[in-house]
Amino acid sequence: MSKITAAITCVHGYVPERVLSNADLEKMVETTDEWITTRTGIKERRLLDTPGLATSDMGVEAVKGLLEKRGITADDIELIIFATVTPDMVFPSTACILADKIGAKNAWGFDLAAACSGFLFALQTGAQFIENGKHKKVLVVGGDKMSSIIDYTDRNTCIIFGDGLGCVLLEPNEEGNGVIDSVLKIDGNGRHFLHQKAGGSLKPPTIETVQAREHYVYQDGKSVFKFAVKGMADVSAQIMERNNLSSDDVTYLVPHQANLRIIDATAERMGLDKNKVMINIDHFGNTTNGTLPLLMWEWENKLKKGDNLVLSAFGGGFTWGAIYLKWAYTK
Ligand code: UT7
Secondary structure (H helix, E strand, O other): OOOOEEEEEEEEEEOOOEEEEHHHHHHHOOOOHHHHHHHHOOOEEEEOOOOOOOHHHHHHHHHHHHHHHHOOOHHHOOEEEEEOOOOOOOOOOHHHHHHHHHOOOOOEEEEEOOHHHHHHHHHHHHHHHHHOOOOOOEEEEEEEOHHHOOOOOOOOOOOOEOOEEEEEEEEEEOOOOEEEEEEEEEOHHHHHOEEEOOOOOOOOOOHHHHHOOOOOEEEOHHHHHHHHHHHHHHHHHHHHHHOOOOOOOOOEEEEOOOOHHHHHHHHHHHOOOHHHEOOOHHHHOEOHHHHHHHHHHHHHHHOOOOOEEEEEEEEOOOEEEEEEEEOOOOO
């Protein structure tokens, strides 16, 4: 019997309608469209600004679309892995809330926190349950309502992030398509450069933490940039080398969308032309756990069975890594 691999058999996404443009931000903080565009590549991002809606609600929209496209029901899902840094609540997990909202009565699941590398880590985790034969339908969700933890008076962070979510279905494949290899890394020393200071067990919420604006994302951008450029390029080159992939063999790089300059450096290290790099940072900004599935969703119609994709990410923790994936279907 041939080896079972975990293939993506469907992908879908959701972004809220409300657009926050660079021109809007010029009115909120001291910045310019020119600065944001040249330093990050971002023109606009989406915001989930309807009161009462959370990360799980974006999940409901995306998963509904996925189930319809694949022609299955929520009852067919056996496992939900939800990668997010903006869970609806500290507990229960957003996977539980999503399962309830979509009516996935036969699924178990959990949240996975690895900041911007969360979807990558969740994809590898989900793949294990397919490869070992335990499950036949695993839903991997990645997304964030970043606007819930962004300080819109801090120009260092508010220009970067946006809200959005994507999801993929993993199923067994015996043709050699799906997740082939991964290189995943963490370095907790990086926690000093990118974090949310309060709200966890180290610093529970108090009036003082709220007044000090410690429930928002803190980022030392320059330091993170330095580690991200090297980290993302290193693992992407390593996964190519390990799998004997030349730049001609790679159909697309699917990179985390933190900064266009980081993406360009990674593509350059891999020897890839611009047309082989998926980019949505210009219109969605950095959607944290949403970037990779949203990219595959937007590119789904261009992808062909057997295409070689390298997924790559870097995020808070630090966490980073790359996955080599063979696309399993042509639409
Ligand atoms: O996704 C998770 C991982 N995150 C990342 O990978 C993000 C990595 N970091 C970055 O992408 C970049 O560091 C940023 C986009 C966050 C910042 O870009 P930068 O080129 O590193 O700028 P900087 O922080 O070095 O700031 C340069 C200057 C500073 O002014 P002075 O000190 O040179 O006078 C900042 O105060 O730009 C100023 N500045 C701004 N000016 C206009 C910072 N933010 C802004 C702004 N508009 N929004």
